Amino acid sequence: MCGIVGYVGWREAETVIVAGLKRMEYRGYDSAGIAVVTADGVVSRKKAGKLVNLETELVEHPLASSHQGIGHTRWATHGGPTDENAHPHLGRTGRVALVHNGIIENFAQLRAELVADGVEFASDTDSEAVAHLLEREVLDGHGLTEAMRRTVGRLEGSFTLVAIDAQCPDTVVAARRSSPLVVGVGDKEMFLASDVASFIEHTREAIELGQDQIVEITPDSVAVTTFDAEEAPVRPYHIDWDLSAAEKGGYDWFMRKEIFEQPKAVSDTLLGRIGADRLLVLDEMRIDVAHLRSIDSIIVVACGTAYHAGLIAKYAIEHWTRIPVEVELASEFRYRDPIVTSRTLVVTISQSGETADTLMAVRHAREQRAKVVSICNTNGATIPRESDAVIYTHAGPEIGVASTKGFTTQLIACYLLGLYLAQIRDAKFGDEIASLVRELEALPAKMDEVLDDLGTTLALARDLMDCSVVLFLGRHVGYPVALEGALKLKEISYMHAEGFAAGELKHGPIALVEEGLPVFIVVPPRGRDQLHDKVVSNIQEVRARGARTIVLAERDDAEAERFADVFLPLPTVPTLFQPVLAILPLQEFACEVATLKGHDVDQPRNLAKSVTVE
Ligand code: F6R
Numbered sequence: 001m002c003g004i005v006g007y008v009g010w011r012e013a014e015t016v017i018v019a020g021l022k023r024m025e026y027r028g029y030d031s032a033g034i035a036v037v038t039a040d041g042v043v044s045r046k047k048a049g050k051l052v053n054l055e056t057e058l059v060e061h062p063l064a065s066s067h068q069g070i071g072h073t074r075w076a077t078h079g080g081p082t083d084e085n086a087h088p089h090l091g092r093t094g095r096v097a098l099v100h101n102g103i104i105e106n107f108a109q110l111r112a113e114l115v116a117d118g119v120e121f122a123s124d125t126d127s128e129a130v131a132h133l134l135e136r137e138v139l140d141g142h143g144l145t146e147a148m149r150r151t152v153g154r155l156e157g158s159f160t161l162v163a164i165d166a167q168c169p170d171t172v173v174a175a176r177r178s179s180p181l182v183v184g185v186g187d188k189e190m191f192l193a194s195d196v197a198s199f200i201e202h203t204r205e206a207i208e209l210g211q212d213q214i215v216e217i218t219p220d221s222v223a224v225t226t227f228d229a230e231e232a233p234v235r236p237y238h239i240d241w242d243l244s245a246a247e248k249g250g251y252d253w254f255m256r257k258e259i260f261e262q263p264k265a266v267s268d269t270l271l272g273r274i275g276a277d278r279l280l281v282l283d284e285m286r287i288d289v290a291h292l293r294s295i296d297s298i299i300v301v302a303c304g305t306a307y308h309a310g311l312i313a314k315y316a317i318e319h320w321t322r323i324p325v326e327v328e329l330a331s332e333f334r335y336r337d338p339i340v341t342s343r344t345l346v347v348t349i350s351q352s353g354e355t356a357d358t359l360m361a362v363r364h365a366r367e368q369r370a371k372v373v374s375i376c377n378t379n380g381a382t383i384p385r386e387s388d389a390v391i392y393t394h395a396g397p398e399i400g401v402a403s404t405k406g407f408t409t410q411l412i413a414c415y416l417l418g419l420y421l422a423q424i425r426d427a428k429f430g431d432e433i434a435s436l437v438r439e440l441e442a443l444p445a446k447m448d449e450v451l452d453d454l455g456t457t458l459a460l461a462r463d464l465m466d467c468s469v470v471l472f473l474g475r476h477v478g479y480p481v482a483l484e485g486a487l488k489l490k491e492i493s494y495m496h497a498e499g500f501a502a503g504e505l506k507h508g509p510i511a512l513v514e515e516g517l518p519v520f521i522v523v524p525p526r527g528r529d530q531l532h533d534k535v536v537s538n539i540q541e542v543r544a545r546g547a548r549t550i551v552l553a554e555r556d557d558a559e560a561e562r563f564a565d566v567f568l569p570l571p572t573v574p575t576l577f578q579p580v581l582a583i584l585p586l587q588e589f590a591c592e593v594a595t596l597k598g599h600d601v602d603q604p605r606n607l608a609k610s611v612t613v614e
Contacts, residue, residue, distance in 0.1 A: 002027055002028045002072065002073065002074050002075050002087075002100075002101035002102075002194070002608075002612070003020075003021060003024030003025065003026075003027040003028060003072070003073040003101075003193070003194045003195065003198065004024075004070070004071070004072055004099050004100075004101050004160055004162050004174075004181070004192070004193065004194045005017050005020035005021055005024070005070065005071040005072070005162075005191070005192065005193050005194075005198055005199075006069070006070045006071075006162040006164075006172040006174060006191065006192030006193070006217070007020070007067075007068070007069055007070075007172070007189070007190075007191055007192070008067065008068045008170055008171065008172050008189065008190055008217055008218060008219055009067055009186060009188060009189020009190060009191075009219045010067060010188055010189055010219065011067065011189060011202075012065060012066075012067070013036045013066045013067050013068055013069035014034060014036060014058065014063050014066070014069065016191070016199075016202070017034050017036075017069050017070070017071035018034065018051070018054070018055060018058070018071065019201070020071065020191070020193055020198035020199060021034075021051055021054075021071045021072070021073045021198070022051060023195075023197040023198050023200075023246055023399075024073055024193065024194060024195055024197065024198050025050070025051050025073050025603065026254070026399050026400070026401055026602060026603060026608075026609045027073060027075065027194060027195065027608055027609050027610055028073050028074050028075025028076075028608045029050050029051065029073060029074075029075070029603050029608075030048070030049075030074045030075055030076045030081030031046065031047060031048045031049060031053075031073075031074045031076070031081045031082070031083070031085065031086035031087075032046065032047060032050070032051045032053070032054040032071070032072060032073045032074065032086065033045060033046025033047070033054065033071065033072050033074075033086045033087050033088050033099075034046070034054065034058070034063070034069060034070070034071040034072075034088070035069055035070055035071075035088040035090070035097035035099075035164060036063055036064075036066035036068060036069030036070075036164075037066055037068045037069065037164050037165075037166055037169065038063070038064040038065070038066050039064065040064065041094060041095065041166040042090065042094055042095065042096070042097045042164060042165075042166045043063055043064065043066075044088050044090060044097055045057050045058055045061060045063065046083060046086035046087065046088065047083055047086060048081050048082050048083050048085075048086060049081070050603075051073060067170075067219075068164060068169070068170060068171070068172060069164060069172075070088055070097060070098075070099050070162045070163065070164055070172065071088075071099065072086070072087035072088060072099035072100075072101075074086060074087060075608035077103055077126075077613055078103070078107065078124060078125045078126040078127070079123055079124030079125045080124070082123075084122055084123045084124075085123045085124055085125050087099040087100060087125075087127060088131075089122075089123060089125065089127050089128040089130075089131035090122075090131060090135075091131050091132050091134065091135020091136070091138075091139075092119055092120075092132060092135060093135065093139070094166075095135055095138060095139070095165060095166045095167065096131060096134050096135040096138055096144075096163060096164070096165050096166075097131070097163065097164050098127065098130055098131040098134055098161055098162070098163040099127070099161070099162050099163075100125075100126075100127035100130055100159055100160070100161050101159065101160040101179050101180075101194060101612060102157060102158035102159035102160060102177075102178070102179040102612060102613065103126060103157045103158060103159075103613050104126040104127070104129065104130060104155055104156070104157045104159065105156040105157035106154075106155065106156040106157070107126035107129055107157075110129040110130075110133065110154065110155075111126075111129050114129055114132050114133070119132050126157075130151060130155065130159075130161060131163075133151045133154060134147055134148060134151045134161075134163055137150045137151055138165055138167075143168065144163060144164075144165045144168045144171060144173045144216070145173050145214060145216045145223075145225070147165075148161065148163060148173050148174075148175050148214055149175075149214055149225075149227060149229060151175075152175045152177070152212075152214070152227055153227065155177075157177075158177055158178035158179045158356065158612065158613070159175070159176075159177055159178075159179055160174065160175070160176050160177075160179040160180065160181045160194065161174060161175045161176075162174040162181075162192055170218050170219055171216060171217070171218050172190075172192060172216075172217050173214065173215070173216050173217075174192050174209075174214070174215050174217075175213070175214045175215075175227070176209050176210075176211070176212070176213055176214075176215075177211060177212050177227075178211065178356070178359065178382060178612075179194075179354070179382075179612050180194045180195065180354045180381060180382065180610070180612070181193070181194060181209050181215075182194075182195070182196055182206050182207065182208060182209065182380070183206060183207040183209065183215060183217060183222055184196065184198075184199035184202065184203045184205070184206055185203060185205040185206065185207060185222065185236065186199075186202050186203040186205075187203075188219045188220060189202070189219055190217035190218070190219065190221075190222060191203065191217075192215070192217060194610075195397075195610075196239050197246040197397050197399065200239060200241075200242065200243050200245075200246050201243045201246075204238055204239040204240075204242065205236060205237075205238060205239075206236070206237055206238075206239055207222060207224070207234055207235060207236050207237070208235045208237060208380040208385075209224065210232060210235075210385070211382070211385075211386075212226055212227045213225065213226055213227070213232050214226070214227065222234065235380075237379065237380065239379075241396050241397065245396045245397050246397055246399065252595065252601075253400060253591065253595070253601040253602050254399040254400040254602045255400030255401075255402055255404060255492070255587075255591050255601050255602055256400075256588075256591055256601070257400075258398055258399070258400050258404045258405045259404045259405070259451070259584065259587050259588055259591060260451055261395075261396065261405050262404065262405045262408045262409075262447055262451070262584065263443075263444035263445070263447040263448045263451070264444070265393070265394065265395040265396065265405040265408065265409050266408055266409060266412050266443055266444050266447060266580065267441075267444040268394035268395070268396075268409075269393050269394045269395065269409045269412045269413060269416075270412060270416075270440060270441060271394065273416055274437055274440075274441070277430070277434065278433070278434035278435075278437045278438060279423060279430060279433060279434060279437070280416060280419055280420045280423055280433070280437070282391065282416065282417075282420045284389060284390060284391055284392070285373070285389050285391070285420065286388065286389045287345075287371050287373065287388050287389050289424050291371060292345070292421060292424055292425070293424060293425050294343055295323065295343050295344065295345040295371075296323070296324075296343045296344070297323065297324050297325075297326070297343070297344045297345070298317060298323055298324070298325040298326070298344070298345045298346075298347060299325075299326045299327075299328055299333075299338065299340065299344060299345075299346050299347070299365070299370075300313055300314065300325060300326070300327045300328070300346075300347045300348075300349065300414075301327075301328050301329075301330045301333050301346060301347070301348050301349075301358060301361040301362075301365070302327075302329075302330055302348060302349035302350060302358060303329060303330045303331060303350075303355055303357050303358060303611070304403070304487065305351075305402075305403040305406065305407045305410075305484060305487060306349040306350055306351060306355075306358075306403070306406070306407075306410055307327065307329055307330075307349075308407070308480045308481075308483050308484040308487070309349050309375075309407055309410035309411050309414060309480075310327040310347075310349050310414070311327050311479070311480035311483070312411055312414065312477050312480045312481075312576075312579050313325070313327070313347070313349075313411075313414035313415075313417075313418065314326075314327050315476060315477050315576060316414060316415055316418045316477075316576045317414070317417070317418035317421065319576065320418045320419060320421070320422040320427060320428055320436075321418060321421045321422045321425060321427045322427060323421065323425075328361075329357075330348070330355065330357035330358040330360070330361040331357040331614065333357075333360075333361040333364065333365075334360060334361060334364035338364075340364075340365055340368040340370045341368065341369070341370065342368075342369040342370065342371075344365075344368075344370040345370065345371055345372075345373065346361070346362070346365035346370045346371070346372045346373070347372075347373050347374075347375065347414075347417065348361060348362055348372060348373075348374045348375070348376075348383060348387065349374075349375045349376075349410050349413075349414070350374065350375070350376050350377075350381075350383050351376070351377045351378070351393075351395075351398055351403055351406035351410070352376075352377070352378055352381060352609065352610035352611075353374070353376040353377070353378040353381025353382060353383040353384050354378070354381050354382055354383065354610045354611075354612050355383070355610065355611050355612070356611060356612050356613050356614045357611070357614055358383055359382055359383050359386065360614060362374065362383055362386050362387055363386065366386070366388075371388045371389075372386075372387040372388050372389075373387060373388065373389045373390070373391065373417065374387035374389070374390045374391070375390075375391050375393060375410055375413040375414065375417070376390055376391075376392060376393070377392065377393045377394075377395050377398060377406055377409065377410075379392065391413045391416065391417060392413075393406070393409035393410055393412065393413050394409070395409040398609075399602065399609075400601065400602045401491070401492075401602060401603060401604055401607050401608070401609050402488055402491050402492050402587075402590070402591075402601070402604065404587050407484065407583065408447075408580050408583065408584075411579055411580055412440065412443075412580070415436075415440060415576070415577070416440075419433050419436060419437065436574065439573060439574050439577060440577065442573075443573065443577060443580050443581075446571040446573060446581055447580065447581060447584060449571050450570060450571065450581050450584045450585065451584060451588075453569075454584075454585060454588050456566060456567075456568060457568060457585040457588050457589050457592070458588070458592050460550065460566055460589060461589050461592035461593045461596060462592075462596060464518050464593065465493075465593050465596045465597055467495065467517075467518055468495065468496060469495070469496045469497070469498075469512070469517060470486070470489060470495060470496075470497045470517075470518045470519075470520070471486075471497070471498055471499075471500065471509070471512065471513075471517065471518070471519045471520070471542075471547075472485040472486045472497065472498070472499040472500070472519070472520045472521075472522075472586070473499070473500055473501075473502040473505060473519060473520070473521045473522070473535075473538060473542070474499070474501070474502055474521070474522035474535075474582075475501060475502040475503055475522075475524065475531060475534060475535050475538070476524055476531055476575065477524070477575065477576055477578060477579050478502070478522035478523070478524055478535070478578070478579070478582065479499070479500075479501045479502070480579065481522045481578075481579045481582045481583055481586070482499035482500060482501075482502075482520070482522055483499035484499070484579075484583055484586070485497075485499060485520060485522075485583065485586035485589075485590075486498050486499035487499070488586060488587055488589075488590035488591075489586075489589070489590040489593065491590075491604050491607060492590055492591065492593075492594035492599060492601050492604045493590055493593040493594040493597055493599065494597075494599065494604075494605070495593065498512075502521065502534070502535050502538040503534065503538065505538065505541065505542070506541065510541065510542070510545065513542050513545040513546065513547050514545070514546055514547075515546035516546060516547075516548055517542075517546070517547045517548065518547070518548045518550060519542050519547040519548065519549055519550065520550045520551075520552065520586065521535065521538065521539050521542075521549060521550070521551050521552070522535075522552050522553075522578075522582045523535045523536065523539070523551060523552060523553035523554075523557060523560045524575050524578060525554050525572060525573065525574070525575050525578060526554065526557060526559075531575070532557075532559075532560075535560075536559055536560055536563065539551060539560065539563040539564070540563055543563055543565075548565045548566075549563060549564050549565050549566070550564070550565065550566040550568065551563065551564035551566070551567050551568065552568045552570055552582050552585060552586075553567070553568075553569070553570065554569070554570055554571075554572050555569040555570065555571060555572070568585050570582060
């Protein structure tokens with residue numbers, strides 16, 4: 001949600017900033033802007049719409065050379081996506097320019113105060129008020145860093161702020177509260193960004209910023225202090241992926257590339273977590289084993305796709321550990337006064353690690369004295385930093401707005417957590433765990449098999465691209481797969497898609513079924529209870545009413561294939577692991593439909609990758 005860049009060094013600031021914004025456009029793409037310090041003071045350009053509009057503006061109205069500047073790509077909250085509301089915002093005299101990610105909750109009050117002081121607002125944004133406050137402090141004689149400190153003292157809400165001052169050469173200053181910001185450390189140059197992808201082509205050395213910290217960068221230095229002016233420890237780290245991970249590598253979309261990266265992402269997520277005896281080694285579980293043995297309930301909290309991963313985790317964790325698991329949408333969690341005690345383990349799942357709803361749930365859970373384990377893909381993000389333990393999914397950067405490898409690696413992390421809990425609580429015999437772990441290790445090769453055989457899925461996308469409604473059905477862990485398949489299709493193809501529990505259909509939604517309606521059905525592997533047979537009956541129910549059935553089932557499942565208009569075969573795996581395979585054709589189907597419809601798959605309308613507002 002909004003991408004921010006700051007640069008100071010020896011390169012042309014405009015080039016670095018625009019390239020950095022390009023890599024972060026997935027975070028928001030309503031409008032974009034840049035401001036640099038030149039010999040004539042601060043100069044800015046900003047434009048509504050995608051970054052390309054700003055690039056055109058920069059060609060038509062070039063900026064003077066500069067080595068110090070800030071940039072922003074926006075996902076609108078306060079004020080629509082117009083040129084005026086685009087960032088950067090300038091102070092009244094134009095001496096200071098500022099970009100902001102987040103929401104200033106006491107904005108109305110600040111704006112009223114500034115208006116009473118004679119300030120005329122040029123935009124409808126909350127961010128502009130901060131630019132005016134900051135400039136007022138600077139005009140009062142405070143240096144930019146001190147002015148920033150005084151300004152953040154007036155703000156309520158969440159924010160990353162990055163600012164330049166025409167009279168403060170070779171310096172960019174930023175502040176961070178509950179919103180992401182990292183420093184990139186180069187050779188005689190420094191970068192600031194919401195995401196390391198923005199500067200990965202220049203440096204792989206980064207510094208994490210903590211909550212409520214201010215950073216001042218110059219070409220040779222990084223100084224981090226707290227909002228209370230205390231010196232803060234600097235936490236450097238090395239980024240373990242390179243530029244190629246942040247580029248499309250020959251694919252038409254990041255989403256498509258990320259779909260095909262999943263086997264590797266899954267094996268990377270398993271790496272180092274399995275011992276020679278095929279038992280689990282989760283060194284990162286920094287929660288005392290005695291405590292984990294004593295927990296009596298688990299609540300999984302997440303949003304969107306990550307929530308669907310959580311729904312699958314419930315089946316697995318309950319089955320292996322017999323600990324009751326609830327799964328809750330993060331945006332609902334704290335508002336229902338959940339029953340959380342010191343014996344509850346709260347598990348959050350978040351690809352970005354910055355989702356505000358999930359972050360608030362972490363804080364709420366910890367206030368209730370629960371321990372929080374986070375499953376996250378982004379090193380050093382706010383959610384893992386504020387959790388008691390973290391299991392990182394090693395998926396590499398996920399840039400397509402629709403989550404794909406984020407989802408499958410979240411599933412792997414959930415399986416690892418469930419099996420680990422079963423192991424330390426002696427809920428399963430070692431050989432049972434080892435045999436499941438072997439099945440996990442076999443998944444990447446089976447994922448490759450599915451991804452190598454997507455011809456039918458692509459043809460199906462061509463056939464169905466003009467349908468107005470598509471349904472997805474599943475039972476047991478196939479049900480969240482159906483929800484996720486429908487979400488993928490909705491968010492990038494803008495088609496009306498719904499996922500239902502297959503058994504629930506007859507309680508209402510079956511009324512939607514009419515001649516020719518495409519219905520995807522995820523059929524579980526055979527042999528477990530009557531799960532398989534029940535779903536085969538559900539296929540017949542919809543087929544009898546004219547639906548066109550698209551059946552995902554084990555390769556040699558003749559019974560399921562008999563009732564399929566289109567059959568999408570899957571390799572055999574244990575039921576609980578089938579989602580890792582079954583979701584692959586559904587992701588590719590959504591990606592292809594959206595491509596054929598001419599949509600921007602990586603930047604679907606109204607969405608942003610990292611949702612840092614509640
Ligand atoms: C859908 C999607 C979203 C995210 C959700 C949570 O494709 O990507 O539904 O899953 O916004 O995001 P994270 O995992 O970053 O907390």
